[in-house]
Amino acid sequence: MIEALIAKLNLWGTLSAEETAALASSFGPPRSYEPRGLLVEQGALAHECTLLMDGFTGRVTALRDGTQQITALHVAGDFVDLHSFLLRIMDHSVIALSRCTVASVPHERVDDLTDRFPHLTRLLWRSTLVDAAIHRQRIVGMGRLSAIQHLAHLICELALRLESVGRAQARGFDLPISQAVLADTLGLTSVHLNRTLQELRGRNLIRWTGQRLEILDWNALVELGDFDPTYLQLGPTPALRASVPDSRLSA
Amino acid sequence: MIEALIAKLNLWGTLSAEETAALASSFGPPRSYEPRGLLVEQGALAHECTLLMDGFTGRVTALRDGTQQITALHVAGDFVDLHSFLLRIMDHSVIALSRCTVASVPHERVDDLTDRFPHLTRLLWRSTLVDAAIHRQRIVGMGRLSAIQHLAHLICELALRLESVGRAQARGFDLPISQAVLADTLGLTSVHLNRTLQELRGRNLIRWTGQRLEILDWNALVELGDFDPTYLQLGPTPALRASVPDSRLSA
DNA sequence: CGAGGTCTTGAAGACGATCAACAAACGTGG
């Protein structure tokens, strides 16, 4: 269950057997949430950090006027609130966007781990830095890209993040979330997101039927969204992607 | 010079004399930049972390089409690229937005500090988590607030961040940056930012003549921008703010 | 004094929001 996390951390700097064991043994029993389930509440005092093992969750901040903005999407292997360990009071909620399963580590345990394992600490720290880099891409997308460009960018990002934990293939990935969620992520209305999605389908770049999002033209998506995967820090360019035929060139 | 940083870290968990000394002695000599000066380049391999001691810098990501988005503003006491220590290759540039002075720590030195001082490590880590929280507020602002609301929010944020390092008073603060910079930060055109600024001035909320930004009605700005300072993690509500008369109530 | 950057203004247009209604899909219980 937590192999996704271990694999992710190992991508950046190998964990010793001792570190791996200490980390793996820190998690409590897995538990599940239904879509819309609340994992952590905005304003609450956190006392544990939660790892997403399967499904999708998101960071949601609710506005006075009743609207909400999703500031981050999480995939398997992501900590949904590792920052709560040092920030304690949550500046946003975390909710389930699909059926999902998670496991948690008490803050005292993280404290202990960071006291004993500087190397592991740096790797955990690093994972929060990648979160921040992803935030920045969202800012760029909202500030300087059009709706369709930003959506293309987000799809590329999700594809690579999911692929890095074995949850996506070159052809596509499961994305069992609603259009409304995607709209709240991109800062659009669900009406406009729907139209943007149709545009993307009309251009034969993607297909998205219920669960499965199929990528029909990876290179065109990358081009459209001005997508540069460097910020995801996934190491050497994933082999899979490199082998996808450039259908734009052949078109 | 680096007291701003020390003070900031001490806000969250006191540093021992040894930790303070080790940190303080890690910085190289101060150096200065003129506006538009390039501190770190997008795509470059970083080998040191830079602390801003005075002035303003920003994280800039350049788009293919020639536009740019500023994803973060830094004030005195902020590390401009602490994340480069663990991410190495920069996903954005850092440029001077005003005349400013900085000092740097080699990555090896940070490595050494994080090996020896777990507590200090957590405080440094924490500062990057606050950066991320600020990113999230920018996302919320761009996604769900109007231009004038987002601008009000940003002004509130800058006021508190500057105040926490002694660079702002209740009446206002120096903000020697151009409107174009502010526009790139909020994801607007400079034309529209200018008009939004005039609206804010017209409502008698702020005055901004050259250098000095004067806050005429703090409470109205907070209300307009839906500003909740929790995410800045500045500890107990600053006394200064609490003592500002509520001119909206008295109006 | 000239030059470049910054600020300001106007007019027109586009992208996305809003409002409203309906269709389709889903899960649940009768």
Add this chain to the structure above:
DNA sequence: CCACGTTTGTTGATCGTCTTCAAGACCTCG
């Protein structure tokens, strides 16, 4: 297995915020 209510997806028409393009005023500093 169908009936039902609820959530999700889709479409149309209109509106508004912000963009774009263009030009001119101002300002600072060599």
